[in-house]
Amino acid sequence: MANMVATLVFIPAPGLGHIMSTIEIAKLFVNRDQRFSITVLVIKPPSSDSGSTITTYIESLAKNNTDRISFVELPQQEIAPPSDSKGPLASFNEFIKSHCKYVKNIVADMISQTGSGQVAGFVIDMFCTCMIDVANEFDVPTYVFFTSNAAFLGFKFFIQTLNDEQNQDVVELSHSDTEITVPTLVKPMPTKVFPTVFQTRETVEFVLSAARRMREVKAIIVNSFLEVETHAIESLSADNTIPPVYPVGPILNLEGGTGGRKPLEDDVIKWLDNQPPSSVVFLCFGSMGSFDEVQVKEIARALEQSGVRFVWSLRKPPPDKTSRVTIEYEDFRVVLPEGFLERTVGIGKVIGWATQVAVLGHRAVGGFVSHCGWNSLLESLWFSVPVATWPMYAEQQINAFEMVVELGLSVEIKLDYKRDSFIPMAESVVVPAEEIETGIGRLMEDDLVRAKVKKMSEKSRSTVLEGGSSYAYFGSLIQDLITNIS
Structure with missing residues (x-):
């Protein structure tokens, strides 16, 4: 791979915070290693969620012509309104899935173009786990970019284990007034701080399904750093049922700005x-x-x-x-x-x-x-x-x-x-x-x-500089990607 450019396909979720941090990690890849180019496949928010801010942001990035990062906006899809049988999160899941066919066609075109370089892997948002199936069709590895912290990542896996292996009723647990011990936290967690998604069957299933799928990926990139979440990161690294975790944060858009105002x-x-x-x-x-x-x-x-x-x-x-x-x-x-x-x-x-x-x-x-x-x-x-x-x-x-x-x-x-x-x-x-x-x-x-x-x-600030833990984790992640395709 000495002179060859390897392409990474990035698929962020259609939320401004998710897209911004995805673009920042894309910049990090191309700045750290000349052998990578990145294609970001942009899922537009449904029209009801007003995607104008995201479109403005993407346009401003395209104008700045970030070296070796290109953007492809996927065709606009509508989100089905929630029904009696399907709640809002299931509808959102279907909305993300409806883009798989476009991703498949774009990646097939990329692979067929001579001289375009090898597709080295998919880097997908934690809400886009259905794209693992598309990556598998092309026999390329999938990495999840987890835009939240290591403690919450561990909590998701812990809840999935409670449900799948210990037959714990998670909805009942979330409505109880008690404390539980989560491996990625030192202090016991009160169930009153469970997010609302754990309070109904339909929304819990959305979280459990995503956690199951995340166990299938090659590695999980976390927007956190060892010094702030030492216990959580060490706990995840010691669990061999979880893919390798690379804490490479903080990944921040310090320019801010989505255009205008x-x-x-x-x-x-x-x-x-x-x-x-x-x-x-x-x-x-x-x-x-x-x-x-x-x-x-x-x-x-x-x-x-x-x-x-x-x-x-x-x-x-x-x-x-x-x-x-x-x-x-x-x-x-x-x-x-x-x-x-x-x-x-x-x-x-x-x-x-x-x-x-x-x-x-x-x-x-x-x-x-x-x-x-x-x-x-x-x-x-x-x-x-x-x-x-x-x-x-x-x-x-x-x-x-x-x-x-x-x-x-x-x-x-x-x-x-x-x-x-x-x-x-x-x-x-x-x-x-x-x-x-x-x-x-x-x-x-x-x-x-x-x-x-x-x-x-x-x-x-020091963890992302040469010699810092996030800098070193990012180097290991690059090595993992290169080893995979060389």
């Missing part, structure tokens, strides 16, 4: 420039994180009572149940308490969408109230900004538990809050202003957590 950012940055160091709390709940009006008012009351400086990224719930992506408010006054904006002028800013890394990276920001998406937590560690946890959907409750209880790297507003549009039963309680205010106070005043975060920030 510059004036807002300039305005926010200009305001932050005039605030004292580490004095501002940033509240942001991800592209799918939103609250009802009652909860918004409680957050506003907490901010006003605390007197803390703040930047609050406030987003509106999607207009209908078919979409998960939040939208902009035309006027924040329709949802905020009367006079709030006037009373907090100079102390805080309420904004819509913002590039999270641009705000977190500013010296004035000293705390982050977050939904605990794994990308967001990695960004907060990178920029040495402590987090107050407010998980909402997906695996965020487990992320929050790991950061607060297991690692002592965050403070708690909530660990078990749930608001998940995939699971109709996930009706969230209202967190009162007093509880939010207490959490924000701890966030801005806990020097012990701040010191631990600063230390982990240094480790997160």
Whole structure:
């Protein structure tokens, strides 16, 4: 393979966070080894989920002409509405599966073109395990890019073992009020932090099926690093029923940016420039994180009572149940308490969408109230900004538990809050202003957590440099791929 280019086929899930981190690891591959080229097959979100942000992002990448990375957008497919027999996650699974035929045709064309190089493997998102079958048809290995952390990866395998080998009723367990011992965690985990997907038969089956399929792959690439998840990574590596795990993170898009919206950012940055160091709390709940009006008012009351400086990224719930992506408010006054904006002028800013890394990276920001998406937590560690946890959907409750209880790297507003549009039963309680205010106070005043975060920030930056553990794991991963095709 000395002069030959080997092609990797990347298939991310159709979510902005998944696509961004996939592109970042693709860049890492081509920068680390000249022998790789990458074709990213882009699954467009169903039209109801508004894929315009993703399309803009892909277009901006294509314009920048990243060397040896090309993008192929797959034909737009629609997601079937949930029915009595098929819930939203099963419909999503079918939606992903409907792209297999396109992937098969594109890869067949790639292989038939002379001089295009050998297809060395598929690197698929954890939500795209159906693509293992396509890779098998071409007799190439599949690697999963797991965009969450090692503890949650171990939790998925653990739950699958409980169900398949010990006949444990996982749904019943998730509704119980108890604690369980998970191999990838040192501390016992309360069942109240089980994500909502474990609360119904249909959604549990989705998770179990994905865990079973992940056992079939050549290796699992995890967006985490040894220094932050030492126990979890060592636990996974010691389990010979699980494929080899390569923790190569943090994989971050530090430029942020999905195109456009510059004036807002300039305005926010200009305001932050005039605030004292580490004095501002940033509240942001991800592209799918939103609250009802009652909860918004409680957050506003907490901010006003605390007197803390703040930047609050406030987003509106999607207009209908078919979409998960939040939208902009035309006027924040329709949802905020009367006079709030006037009373907090100079102390805080309420904004819509913002590039999270641009705000977190500013010296004035000293705390982050977050939904605990794994990308967001990695960004907060990178920029040495402590987090107050407010998980909402997906695996965020487990992320929050790991950061607060297991690692002592965050403070708690909530660990078990749930608001998940995939699971109709996930009706969230209202967190009162007093509880939010207490959490924000701890966030801005806990020097012990701040010191631990600063230390982990240094480790997160050094691990990806030559000599660091993630750098070394990535070298081993490349070696594994090369050995496979040479």
